[in-house]
Amino acid sequence: MISQAWMVMATIYAIQMCLMVESLPEANKIAGLPGQPQVSFQQFAGYITIDEKQNRALFYYLAEAETDPASKPLVLWLNGGPGCSSIGAGAFCEHGPFKPSGNVLVKNEYSWNKEANMLYLESPAGVGFSYSANKSFYSSVNDEMTARDNLVFLEHWFDKFPEYKNRDLFITGESYGGHYVPQLAHLIIQSKAKFNLKGIAIGNPLLEFNTDFNARAEFFWSHGLISDATYEAFTSVCNYSQIRRQIQSGSLTPLCSGVNSQASREISKFVDGYDVTLDVCLSSIVSQSQVLNRLQDSEKIDVCVEDETVQYLNREDVQKVLHAQLVGVTEWSVCSDILQYDMQNLEVPTIPILGSLVKSGIRVLVYSGDQDSVIPLTGTRMLVNGLAKELGLNTTVPYRAWFESRQVAGWTQVYGNILSFATIRGASHEAPFSQPERSLVLFSAFLGGKPLPEAILSVTPIRI
Ligand SMILES: *[C@@H]1O[C@H](CO)[C@@H](O)[C@H](O)[C@H]1NC(C)=O
Ligand SMILES: *[C@@H]1O[C@H](CO)[C@@H](O)[C@H](O)[C@H]1NC(C)=O
Ligand SMILES: *[C@@H]1O[C@H](CO)[C@@H](O)[C@H](O)[C@H]1NC(C)=O
Numbered sequence: 001m002i003s004q005a006w007m008v009m010a011t012i013y014a015i016q017m018c019l020m021v022e023s024l025p026e027a028n029k030i031a032g033l034p035g036q037p038q039v040s041f042q043q044f045a046g047y048i049t050i051d052e053k054q055n056r057a058l059f060y061y062l063a064e065a066e067t068d069p070a071s072k073p074l075v076l077w078l079n080g081g082p083g084c085s086s087i088g089a090g091a092f093c094e095h096g097p098f099k100p101s102g103n104v105l106v107k108n109e110y111s112w113n114k115e116a117n118m119l120y121l122e123s124p125a126g127v128g129f130s131y132s133a134n135k136s137f138y139s140s141v142n143d144e145m146t147a148r149d150n151l152v153f154l155e156h157w158f159d160k161f162p163e164y165k166n167r168d169l170f171i172t173g174e175s176y177g178g179h180y181v182p183q184l185a186h187l188i189i190q191s192k193a194k195f196n197l198k199g200i201a202i203g204n205p206l207l208e209f210n211t212d213f214n215a216r217a218e219f220f221w222s223h224g225l226i227s228d229a230t231y232e233a234f235t236s237v238c239n240y241s242q243i244r245r246q247i248q249s250g251s252l253t254p255l256c257s258g259v260n261s262q263a264s265r266e267i268s269k270f271v272d273g274y275d276v277t278l279d280v281c282l283s284s285i286v287s288q289s290q291v292l293n294r295l296q297d298s299e300k301i302d303v304c305v306e307d308e309t310v311q312y313l314n315r316e317d318v319q320k321v322l323h324a325q326l327v328g329v330t331e332w333s334v335c336s337d338i339l340q341y342d343m344q345n346l347e348v349p350t351i352p353i354l355g356s357l358v359k360s361g362i363r364v365l366v367y368s369g370d371q372d373s374v375i376p377l378t379g380t381r382m383l384v385n386g387l388a389k390e391l392g393l394n395t396t397v398p399y400r401a402w403f404e405s406r407q408v409a410g411w412t413q414v415y416g417n418i419l420s421f422a423t424i425r426g427a428s429h430e431a432p433f434s435q436p437e438r439s440l441v442l443f444s445a446f447l448g449g450k451p452l453p454e455a456i457l458s459v460t461p462i463r464i
Contacts, residue, residue: 035104055133073168080176085128110436126339131327178205199363215379275428369427388415402452
């Protein structure tokens with residue numbers, strides 16, 4: 001025990017020394033990630049100290065824009081959980097420049113750093129490589145603490161990268177990011193921080209507990225995952241918001257438990273709730289052959305990419321190049337095992353915050369991968385529609401299909417030219433993971449403040 005404690009202290013001391021020496025961005029520059037193809041853009045990764053006394057630091061990864069980074073905005077990305085890593089999920093499974101494949105990284109043709117300088121943050125402390133030396137921090141973390149630390153992160157990060165300080169800033173994320181993103185944006189405005197915040201975008205976000213959770217049953221039913229009888233039970237016996245609440249408080253009633261297990265049995269364990277049409281990663285051990293088989297099937301999505309990310313980020317050579325340390329944990333994981341997040345916060349509605357942002361002139365995009373059953377599009381669409389009504393925003397783009405190439409990429413509606421809703425057709429909870437091309441089109445339109453592409457009408461026969 002004593003020697004372990006000593007080692008932790010020695011590690012912390014070493015990190016402190018590094019932080020002192022490495023206050024310049026050059027020290028955080030990534031020479032090249034192991035196994036990556038050659039690229040022309042710069043990458044940085046490292047720690048930003050949030051609280052010096054408590055020795056709490058957040059880990060980030062910056063992938064500068066592929067071309068002309070000085071003219072492109074800065075986009076912060078936050079995955080949800082609460083407690084999951086934006087680098088593991090966002091950067092390596094969704095829209096970062098590379099995806100792990102075996103021992104190497106392959107270029108992601110639809111990476112978001114084609115349009116922006118992408119800043120991925122592992123937040124709060126206790127997630128990924130981010131840490132608090134004082135472990136009692138982990139015992140109760142909530143939305144307010146997360147937003148505060150994220151704000152301090154940005155302030156200190158801009159000190160390190162002053163050329164970004166006046167750049168257009170967008171805050172984006174998904175899932176529980178439906179809390180993190182608007183809450184941080186709101187705090188930036190409240191604190192009068194001199195950032196050039198232009199807009200936020202959130203995918204399959206948790207916005208309102210009851211609506212979001214209760215949209216699940218209908219989604220399962222309409223997609224054929226549960227029977228008529230089970231759907232009926234959800235509407236008359238016990239619904240998902242009740243089930244979730246009861247599970248959280250450890251008091252699942254026999255009635256609700258019955259409905260829940262009936263549904264689980266029908267859905268089966270072999271469907272991924274985050275995308276009811278996508279195949280699941282059956283085993284990380286056989287993932288290589290899985291991937292190969294899949295490619296032979298001309299299926300481009302590697303459903304095992306998360307397992308490969310875990311292996312990649314746990315490599316010592318990778319951690320060294322990233323300037324990352326494992327503090328108080330023995331391995332890096334996608335979602336934190338040590339963080340005890342205040343689950344009551346799930347019930348905090350963030351729709352009013354979106355309203356307040358719109359009133360401050362911040363562009364808001366809410367989008368939904370339409371194959372996600374965890375936070376289904378129907379609940380989200382209803383919430384955004386309700387917000388528009390409440391704000392008195394008229395529809396500026398009526399509900400219509402939007403296009404990528406010549407195929408429907410989803411549907412969209414815009415209110416008051418500032419609040420937008422869009423679906424991404426065939427996309428999962430982590431939309432850019434399963435529909436990278438469509439997601440990039442949506443992202444690009446959002447940054448540019450442009451309407452989503454319409455059908456290409458041609459009077460002459462189409463030539464390719
Ligand atoms: C550690 O953090 C807890 C709560 O966050 C605080 O009460 C305590 O004083 C801290 N311990 C030290 C040694 O600073
Ligand atoms: C879920 O169940 C609760 C308790 O019966 C009820 O108040 C609520 O209206 C239900 N929600 C839906 C969407 O059915
Ligand atoms: C919204 O539409 C109504 C009815 O057409 C109109 O009276 C109102 O002025 C519009 N509001 C805005 C903010 O444009």
